[in-house]
Each structure stands twice: as C-alpha cells, then as structure tokens.
Amino acid sequence: MDSSEYDLPFFHRAGFHRRACSVCGSAFWTLGDHDRCQEAPCRDYGFLGHPGFSKPEGPDAMRETFLHFFEERGHTRVRRYPTVARWRNDVFFTQASIYDFQPWVTSGAIPPPANPLVISQPVLRFIDLEEVGRSGRHFTLFEMMAHHAFNRPDHEVYFKDRTTELCHELLTEQLGADPTAITYKEEVWEGGGNLGPSLSVGLLGLEVATLVFMEYVRDVDAVRPMPLTVVDTGYGLERFTWMSQGTKTAYEAVFGAEYDELRRTFPPREAAILIDHARALNFLLTDGVVPSNSKEGYFARLLLRRSIRILQRTPEAPDLLAILDAAGRAIARTFPEVGAHRDDLHRVVSAEAEKFAESIDRARTTIRRYDERLRATGGKVTEEDLLQWYDSLGIPPDLAVEELREPPKIPDDFYSRVAARHEGERPTNEYTETTKGLPDVATGTPATEVLYYLDPYTLAFDAHVVWTEGPYVVLDRTYFYPTGGGQVTDKGHLGDLAVVDVERKGPWVLHHLERPSPFRVGERVHGRVDGPRRRQLMQHHTATHLLNGALRETLGPHVWQAGAYKGPESARIDITHYKPLSREELHRVERRVNEIVREDRPVKSYFEDRNQAEKRFGFTLYQGGAVPGKELRIVEVEGFDVEACGGTHCTHTSEVGAIALSDVERIQDGIVRLTYSSGERALDLREEHEEILKEASRRLGVSVAELPSGIDRLLGEIEASRKAARTRRKEDLGATASRLLADPSVAETVGATMIVTGAVDRGRAELMELSRLLTKEKGRVAILAGEEDGRGVLFVGSTSPAVAAADVLRAALGEFEGRGGGNPASATAVGEPGAPLAHALDAARSAARRAAGA
RNA sequence: GGGCACGUAGAUCAGCGGAAGAUCGCUGCUUUCGCAAAGCAGAGGUCGGGGGUUCAAAUCCCCCCGUGUCCA
Numbered sequence: 001m002d003s004s005e006y007d008l009p010f011f012h013r014a015g016f017h018r019r020a021c022s023v024c025g026s027a028f029w030t031l032g033d034h035d036r037c038q039e040a041p042c043r044d045y046g047f048l049g050h051p052g053f054s055k056p057e058g059p060d061a062m063r064e065t066f067l068h069f070f071e072e073r074g075h076t077r078v079r080r081y082p083t084v085a086r087w088r089n090d091v092f093f094t095q096a097s098i099y100d101f102q103p104w105v106t107s108g109a110i111p112p113p114a115n116p117l118v119i120s121q122p123v124l125r126f127i128d129l130e131e132v133g134r135s136g137r138h139f140t141l142f143e144m145m146a147h148h149a150f151n152r153p154d155h156e157v158y159f160k161d162r163t164t165e166l167c168h169e170l171l172t173e174q175l176g177a178d179p180t181a182i183t184y185k186e187e188v189w190e191g192g193g194n195l196g197p198s199l200s201v202g203l204l205g206l207e208v209a210t211l212v213f214m215e216y217v218r219d220v221d222a223v224r225p226m227p228l229t230v231v232d233t234g235y236g237l238e239r240f241t242w243m244s245q246g247t248k249t250a251y252e253a254v255f256g257a258e259y260d261e262l263r264r265t266f267p268p269r270e271a272a273i274l275i276d277h278a279r280a281l282n283f284l285l286t287d288g289v290v291p292s293n294s295k296e297g298y299f300a301r302l303l304l305r306r307s308i309r310i311l312q313r314t315p316e317a318p319d320l321l322a323i324l325d326a327a328g329r330a331i332a333r334t335f336p337e338v339g340a341h342r343d344d345l346h347r348v349v350s351a352e353a354e355k356f357a358e359s360i361d362r363a364r365t366t367i368r369r370y371d372e373r374l375r376a377t378g379g380k381v382t383e384e385d386l387l388q389w390y391d392s393l394g395i396p397p398d399l400a401v402e403e404l405r406e407p408p409k410i411p412d413d414f415y416s417r418v419a420a421r422h423e424g425e426r427p428t429n430e431y432t433e434t435t436k437g438l439p440d441v442a443t444g445t446p447a448t449e450v451l452y453y454l455d456p457y458t459l460a461f462d463a464h465v466v467w468t469e470g471p472y473v474v475l476d477r478t479y480f481y482p483t484g485g486g487q488v489t490d491k492g493h494l495g496d497l498a499v500v501d502v503e504r505k506g507p508w509v510l511h512h513l514e515r516p517s518p519f520r521v522g523e524r525v526h527g528r529v530d531g532p533r534r535r536q537l538m539q540h541h542t543a544t545h546l547l548n549g550a551l552r553e554t555l556g557p558h559v560w561q562a563g564a565y566k567g568p569e570s571a572r573i574d575i576t577h578y579k580p581l582s583r584e585e586l587h588r589v590e591r592r593v594n595e596i597v598r599e600d601r602p603v604k605s606y607f608e609d610r611n612q613a614e615k616r617f618g619f620t621l622y623q624g625g626a627v628p629g630k631e632l633r634i635v636e637v638e639g640f641d642v643e644a645c646g647g648t649h650c651t652h653t654s655e656v657g658a659i660a661l662s663d664v665e666r667i668q669d670g671i672v673r674l675t676y677s678s679g680e681r682a683l684d685l686r687e688e689h690e691e692i693l694k695e696a697s698r699r700l701g702v703s704v705a706e707l708p709s710g711i712d713r714l715l716g717e718i719e720a721s722r723k724a725a726r727t728r729r730k731e732d733l734g735a736t737a738s739r740l741l742a743d744p745s746v747a748e749t750v751g752a753t754m755i756v757t758g759a760v761d762r763g764r765a766e767l768m769e770l771s772r773l774l775t776k777e778k779g780r781v782a783i784l785a786g787e788e789d790g791r792g793v794l795f796v797g798s799t800s801p802a803v804a805a806a807d808v809l810r811a812a813l814g815e816f817e818g819r820g821g822g823n824p825a826s827a828t829a830v831g832e833p834g835a836p837l838a839h840a841l842d843a844a845r846s847a848a849r850r851a852a853g854a
Numbered sequence: 855g856g857g858c859a860c861g862u863a864g865a866u867c868a869g870c871g872g873a874a875g876a877u878c879g880c881u882g883c884u885u886u887c888g889c890a891a892a893g894c895a896g897a898g899g900u901c902g903g904g905g906g907u908u909c910a911a912a913u914c915c916c917c918c919c920g921u922g923u924c925c926a
Binding site (some may be wrong): 092126129293294295298359362365369388391392394395418419421422423424425489572615669764767769771772775791793795797805806818819820821822823825826827828829830831 | 855856857858860866867868872873878908909910914921922923925926
C-alpha cells in the first residue's frame with residue numbers, strides 16, 4: 001500500500017508526525033514523542049492501575065457514550081444483528097460489525113439501513129477460545145462498536161480523513177485520553193476479495209480500535225478501485241471499558257459483580273471462562289442456536305461442555321443455570337430479547353447437559369473396560385489413546401485420567417495435537433455466489449420494478465424489455481417471482497416463449513427463456529405467469545410461515561427456521577430443536593396450524609423501516625436470514641407469526657386450504673425437518689393415503705379400522721410358521737442323527753472316541769447342524785459328506801480332545817480336490833464340481849481312527 | 855462441511871476369518887403360607903442394510919443408512 005494512502009490532511013492539521021516503530025518497524029502517526037507504536041507487544045500495558053480515560057465506566061455506560069457521541073455527529077443508531085450470520089453461507093457467526101452488511105450492502109445491491117451509521121455488534125471469535133481467562137483480554141464474544149459509512153461516486157459521506165478525526169475526538173475530547181499517548185499505526189487490511197489501508201489505534205499498550213478503509217478490489221491480475229468505498233471501523237467495547245477502569249484484567253471491568261461472585265468459588269481463569277461462556281451462550285441460544293455436533297451448534301456445545309467440566313471439578317460449584325441467568329440478566333439491560341425466554345433456554349441447556357452426562361457415562365465404561373483388558377495383557381494406556389478417545393469418543397483427557405489406574409500424563413500440547421490430527425482436512429465452506437453462471441447485465445440498465453411483492457394475484461402484465469442477451473431478458477417491471485427465500489421460480493410465458501427459470505441478480509430480475517430471446521430492447525412484451533403453479537407455491541410459502549409459528553408456539557422459542565424449501569409438489573422446513581418430535585407434539589402442531597388456517601386470519605405483506613419493525617416484532621423476524629436493507633418486507637399473519645420475507649403469500653390463511661404433514665426426520669443433530677403439503681396437494685396427499693389404506697385393507701380382507709390388529713395377526717402367523725419350519729428341520733435332522741448313530745456301519749467306537757461317518761443329501765449349513773447333534777456328547781467325531789450347488793461338501797466336527805477336526809479334513813482334501821480348513825472343533829471343505837466324495841470319506845475316517853488311537 | 859469411532863439377544867457389551875457368547879432382564883421348574891433371594895432349565899439373534907473378496911465373513915474391502923464424537 002502506497003504511503004500516501006495514510007498521509008491524511010487531519011494528521012497535518014492536528015500536528016501529527018510520522019515515525020517508524022523501533023520494535024515492529026511499522027510506520028505510525030502520533031502527537032507524542034514515541035519511538036515505538038503504543039500497542040502490545042511493542043510496549044507494556046501502561047493503564048493498569050492508571051486508567052487511560054478520565055472516567056471509569058461499565059460496559060453499558062461506555063456503549064452509550066460511544067453510540068451517543070456518533071449520534072451527535074450525524075450517525076444513525078442501528079440495533080445489533082443476530083450473532084448467527086444466517087444471511088451468509090461462508091461463515092457461521094457474525095465476526096465483525098461489517099458482516100452485518102456483507103455482501104449486499106458492501107456490494108451496492110442494497111442500500112444500508114442508515115448512512116452513516118453507528119452500532120455496537122456482539123461478535124464471536126472462537127479463535128480466541130483457549131486465550132480466554134489466560135491473556136486477561138480475550139473473549140469468545142465481545143461487542144464491536146463501530147461507525148460505518150458507505151460512499152458511492154454520487155454520494156460521498158466521509159472517508160479516511162473524517163473517520164480518523166472522529167476517532168481521535170472520541171478518544172481525547174470525549175473520553176479524556178492523553179492526545180500524545182495515541183498512535184495510529186499504518187497497516188493493510190484484506191479480506192473477501194477487497195483490500196485497503198487501515199489504521200490500528202494504540203493507547204498505553206492496548207489496541208483499542210482499528211479503522212479500515214475498503215477501497216480496492218483484488219482481481220486475478222490487478223488491484224482496481226471499488227465503485228463503492230466503505231468505512232469499516234471496530235472499537236472494542238471491552239477494551240474501552242477496561243481502559244477506563246485500569247483493572248488487572250478486562251474481565252473485572254467488563255463483568256463486574258458477576259465476575260466477583262464467581263471468584264469467591266473459582267480461581268481467576270475458571271471464573272473468567274465461566275462468565276465469558278455464559279455471556280456467549282446467552283446470545284447464541286437467544287439467536288436460535290441449539291447445541292449439536294456440527295456447524296454453529298457445535299460451538300454452543302463446546303462452550304456448554306467446557307463450562308460443565310469446570311463446574312464438575314469444583315466442589316460446591318454453583319448451578320450452571322444460575323450462572324447463565326446472572327449473565328443473561330446483565331445482558332438484558334441492553335438487549336432485552338436475551339432475557340426474554342429463560343424457561344426455554346433452561347430446557348435447551350438441561351437437555352444438552354443430560355446428553356453430556358450420558359456421553360460421560362459411556363466414556364467411563366469404555367475407559368474402564370479398556371483399562372482392565374490392558375491390565376490383563378500387561379499393556380499401558382498411552383498419550384495416543386487419550387488423543388484417540390477425545391477425538392472419537394469425546395472423552396475429556398482429565399476425565400480419562402481420573403478413571404485410569406495408571407494414567408499417562410496429559411501432554412501440555414494436548415489440544416494442539418488434537419488439531420494436528422485434523423490437519424489436511426479441507427472444509428468446503430466457500431462462499432457460493434447464487435448468481436453464478438448468470439450473464440452480467442449492462443451497467444446503466446434500469447432496475448426491475450418487482451410487482452409480485454405487493455400484489456401476488458396479478459398474473460398477466462405488459463412490460464418493456466430493457467436488456468437482453470441470449471435466452472435472458474430483463475424487463476422494466478415484472479410479476480414473475482425469481483428463485484429466492486426457499487421459494488422456487490415462477491414459470492409462464494413472455495409473448496409466445498416459455499419462461500423456464502427466473503433469477504434475481506442485484507437490482508434486476510432475469511427471465512430465462514426456452515430459446516434465445518427474439519425481443520429487442522424497448523419492445524413491449526406481454527407476460528403471463530403460470531397460475532396454478534404460482535398458487536401452489538404461495539400456499540406452500542404461507543403454510544411454511546404458519547407451521548413455523550405453530551412450532552415455536554408448541555415447542556418453544558428456541559425453534560428457529562434453519563432452512564426451507566417451497567416447491568410445487570411439497571414443502572419442507574428445517575427447524576432447530578434438541579430432540580425428536582413426539583407423535584403427540586406433531587399431532588398438536590398439525591391441529592394448531594390447521595386451526596389457524598380455518599380461522600381465516602389476514603396475512604399482510606408490507607414494507608417497513610427496519611428499526612421500527614425490529615422494535616415492534618423483535619428478532620424472530622429473521623427466520624429466513626436477515627436482509628440488511630433500510631426497509632424490510634414484512635409478512636404478518638395477524639396475531640400469530642411475523643417474518644421478514646420476500647416471497648409471494650396468500651392474503652388470508654384460509655387460502656392455504658389445509659396443511660398435511662407427510663414426514664418428519666432428524667436431518668442432523670439439533671435440526672428436525674418437516675415435510676408437508678398444502679392446498680390441492682394436501683388434499684391429493686390425503687386421498688392418496690386413503691387409497692393406500694383401502695387397498696391394504698382389501699388385500700388383508702379386514703376393514704380399515706382393523707388394519708393394525710390385522711397386521712399384528714399376520715406378523716404373528718409369519719413368525720409362527722417360521723418357527724414351525726425351524727422345528728421341523730430340527731426334528732428332521734434329529735431323526736437323521738439318530739439313524740446314523742444307530743447304524744453300526746457308520747458309528748464306530750475307537751478307544752474313548754465315537755466316530756460317525758456318513759453321507760447325507762444336505763448343504764453346508766445343515767451338515768454343521770447335524771454335526772452339532774451328533775457330537776453333543778464329549779468324545780465324538782462327526783465326518784459328514786453332503787452336497788451344495790453341485791459341489792461336494794465335507795464337514796468334520798469333533799468334541800474329542802484327541803481328534804482335531806482340521807487335521808482329519810486335511811487328510812481327505814486330496815481325494816476330492818477340496819479346498820478348506822478349520823480348527824480342532826470344526827472344519828469344512830468344498831470340492832470341485834463332480835468330484836466324488838467316497839474316497840474322501842474313507843480317508844477322513846482313517847485319519848480320525850489314527851488320531852483316536854486305534 | 856470434513857476426520858475418527860461405533861451399530862451383535864429386551865438392556866449393557868464381549869467376540870474381530872473357521873460350529874453366534876457373557877451379564878442383567880424375561881419365562882418355567884425347585885424351595886416358600888406368600889414375596890424376595892438362591893439353584894436348575896428354557897425362550898429370545900436375517901450380528902444396521904446392500905454389494906464384493908474367500909472353500910468359509912459378525913469378523914476383511916466398497917457403498918448406503920443410523921448413532922456418537924472431534925475439527926472448521
């Protein structure tokens with residue numbers, strides 16, 4: 001990055017000078033006389049015991065100070081976004097305030113909710129998990145305070161100069177930091193294909209803020225300026241609070257009384273971990289994460305299980321729920337939604353605690369058994385075993401050590417060795433462009449006016465072609481709904497040509513025709529949307545909202561939509577839930593949702609200012625994933641369910657007709673999928689099921705009502721006949737056995753051994769059974785010849801200690817080109833097709849006689 | 855999303871190429887006025903499903919399904 005990028009007029013106006021850090025070598029700007037930048041590790045903390053700000057403040061006051069400062073300077077305050085970044089598929093969590101506005105706002109597709117804006121966004125960074133409680137300043141969840149400005153060529157808000165000036169004014173005039181104590185270090189920021197200069201703000205050894213200026217796009221071969229530049233700042237609320245108080249660690253300053261309370265029972269590190277995790281969990285669970293074994297759920301599980309282990313190791317430890325509640329109450333002062341559903345949160349946490357207890361129980365028996373076996377063989381449990389147990393069974397190493405008689409030492413680098421085991425695994429979580437494969441629409445093409453939003457019933461319309469290429473057509477206005485929000489595309493016709501697909505790209509709707517477009521730009525075309533298809537899609541979409549509402553009502557507010565699909569045949573919704581749905585719960589959901597259908601409630605779709613809508617309806621609006629615009633399209637089922645949604649909906653619930661659940665499955669830990677249909681399809685489905693029932697009852701010859709008992713009877717009969725067949729075969733074999741034993745030409749006694757030699761017309765499995773019967777008593781040898789698939793089979797069974805079956809068999813192999821083997825108790829061989837067994841039997845008998853000591 | 859482990863009797867698991875096992879639970883008998891307990895006897899298994907290798911597969915290989923767990 002060219003050094004002129006950092007040469008701001010503000011620095012010159014205010015009298016800054018540029019230096020190079022004698023430790024890290026980076027260039028920085030300062031008013032003071034520093035030979036190094038004022039951040040760790042280049043210098044030590046200088047504020048412990050000597051706060052760097054003039055007034056000590058807790059996090060609530062500090063946040064308010066920050067937000068208010070920027071509000072007074074023309075910024076609009078924006079509420080936090082969820083900590084789970086459902087609107088992105090490349091990350092699980094909101095890891096910075098700018099994530100709220102990626103990709104749509106930063107790409108220019110959608111205007112920001114306000115410009116400039118100020119926000120305090122709770123963000124999660126699991127990278128720092130191991131550092132929590134150790135460094136004194138790391139958190140898994142922290143609040144990133146930020147002011148953002150989005151500059152378009154025609155509308156410049158502010159950029160580097162003003163940003164830096166605001167930051168400096170905040171630190172010095174508002175918070176009372178010594179102006180000469182601050183350094184602005186020059187850095188380069190790069191991420192998501194964008195890059196730009198950034199300034200890292202150091203004060204008394206602490207990096208308190210980063211000012212990032214997204215300015216360029218990195219292409220394959222070059223760096224180009226972005227059409228839209230973005231001011232992306234990040235001020236750590238926790239660090240500001242800490243700076244203002246100068247306590248020993250950030251935890252004391254940030255968590256105050258809750259931390260002190262835990263310190264009465266726990267050492268500093270454990271106390272910090274517990275309160276940090278409790279805070280992160282409150283946000284995660286409130287925002288709809290259910291603990292599970294993959295994706296975002298795993299992080300919730302990790303935090304919970306880490307906390308539980310600490311509590312288990314500590315005598316007289318407080319209850320986990322009590323710690324969560326204390327943290328939750330503190331958060332709720334600012335974010336009331338976090339405190340709103342304690343009971344439900346308790347249920348989710350308790351369910352997870354139970355699962356963990358079960359897992360630990362299993363672990364204990366596994367370890368004990370393994371230990372015993374090893375002790376019997378003189379082996380010892382190794383470090384490698386500990387790693388393997390943790391990785392594949394989830395056994396914490398400290399727990400394993402508790403259970404073992406001679407435990408190995410837990411290696412200091414245990415967790416990095418676990419990580420090493422996972423090296424080379426390539427997660428495929430790349431951000432996938434949904435508009436991939438679509439052609440680029442010429443810049444300057446007017447945006448498509450989308451008419452389906454407010455009027456889903458009009459299906460025929462006239463419009464003008466504003467752009468076209470190959471089979472793609474963009475119109476100035478359209479009623480065609482493009483694939484999106486889980487609802488599949490409309491179909492229909494433009495003129496005489498079929499529309500096979502409709503997709504949205506930025507501000508345009510692209511109609512994909514069956515053939516290259518014959519239309520010219522400016523031409524007027526007539527559009528017709530396939531009515532029955534659209535109607536079914538609408539019914540399925542509205543049904544999805546109703547079901548989501550009914551599920552939340554029935555199962556609890558931890559239920560969030562984790563995915564959905566609305567097709568013309570059926571629809572499905574994936575919800576977060578911590579256990580399988582019982583039949584009774586399903587029944588209740590289905591009844592409730594159809595009750596709502598019958599009540600014929602109005603379904604209203606309208607646009608509303610984002611902040612206002614959030615205030616009225618809360619965070620659960622974002623079931624399908626937040627669209628970060630200034631205005632939200634709200635779909636409101638009166639008195640029942642409200643969601644931000646771009647889909648086409650019925651205007652009254654009765655239009656949905658009926659909702660029939662057809663399938664429920666657990667698609668992954670913590671996620672349940674319900675499949676259903678509504679309207680015509682629901683009726684079709686019911687008819688189909690009825691037909692199946694009738695057909696089944698006809699075939700079984702009983703009434704529909706008697707089907708279950710009829711099936712039971714049938715199953716009973718099958719079982720009985722199977723048993724009878726088995727008994728008959730046994731009797732048969734028993735008779736054969738008696739016959740053989742009674743025949744002096746086949747049964748002979750040699751010393752203490754009785755040898756039975758015979759040929760029967762049976763296969764391998766039956767020879768074995770027969771041998772079993774013949775050698776029930778000790779000291780017997782059975783040599784049996786049979787046939788299977790045209791090949792001779794020779795079976796030898798022995799309960800005589802003197803006669804080894806395998807030896808006997810081996811002596812006979814050559815006589816019938818047999819291949820096989822066995823052990824002292826039993827041996828089998830199969831010969832080539834057509835090879836006679838007579839000689840083999842003789843050979844085997846001779847061998848058995850010899851072994852028996854004749 | 856990926857790695858690893860695990861699916862065997864109603865339950866918990868052992869067996870890891872040669873004749874499907876243990877413990878608890880269940881049924882019956884003995885003992886008892888009866889119960890518990892004990893002893894004896896017995897029932898209960900397509901060894902998750904499907905392919906392959908082999909004379910022979912619960913066991914080895916491949917694919918699927920399910921569960922657990924770790925990592926992102």
